[in-house]
Amino acid sequence: MTYVVAADAEKFLTGLKDASVDLFLIDPPYFKVVRDLWDHQWESAEVYAKWLINLCELARQKVKPNGSMIMFQSIGKHGQHPVFQVIAGVERHWHFRNWITWKKSRAFGKGSNYLFCRDEILWFSANGKDEQVTFNVPLTEQKLKRPGKTEFKKVSNVWTDIEMVFRPERSCRRPLPLLARLIKAHSNPDDLVVDFFSGFGTTGIVSHNLGRRFLGCEAIEEDARAANRRVMAAKPRSTG
Secondary structure (H helix, E strand, C coil): CCCEEECCHHHHHHCCCCCCEEEEEECCCCCCCCCCHHHCCCCCHHHHHHHHHHHHHHHHHHEEEEEEEEEEECCCECCECHHHHHHHHHCCCCEEEEEEEEEEEEEECCCCCCCEEEEEEEEEECCCCHHHCCCCCCEEEEECCCCCCCCEEECCCEECCCCCCCCCCCCCCCCHHHHHHHHHHHCCCCCEEEECCCCCCHHHHHHHHCCCEEEEEECCHHHHHHHHHHHHHCCCCCCC
8 A cells, every 4th residue: 555655746636536534643844944946946935935825724724623733844044034924824724723832852953043853843733622623632741740631741832842753854854753642642543644744754754653544646756656655664553
């Protein structure tokens, strides 16, 4: 079976059945943040934002009523902050629910500024009603001093407990525990998780490991083939 196809995101999304996806988990290009050519395809932040918003509008047709879309983004640079345009555009079709900041374990920057060590994770849902959205409350490993319904603390929207991948084989490769937390929280076993920017294939690997179904696409043909091999080789380890 092919889990990751070599295809343009728009073409791939068009081929999905309406209301068939439980969770979109995507890590799109950031727009001129990393050096790779795939992050420099647009002439301006406005053109980039319009492109991504249009894809998210198309994805909205494909998600189930209780489904969500999780999207990685970047704050950007001076004069180039498409994340704000993306949020404003996407929430015309999706319900904006939260902005998660993931603190990475290595900081970057110059001596003339604060070091930069964060990535942004945006959560949108198809439904605005809390009780009609799939969300399995994630817990930390830190115990509460006064346990209530649970003995562990709930996860906040600032994550400091997951380390980044050092020297990744492909730019912006995400750590398995990071995607596992997102997939467990926003989907259930046998749900369909879709990533239309599959890259290295990590979302598919973790989805498979957690007993979810997975489909994805990657525009770079060689990367798509490699990602598909990795997802095919992943073995289910848990359905939690």
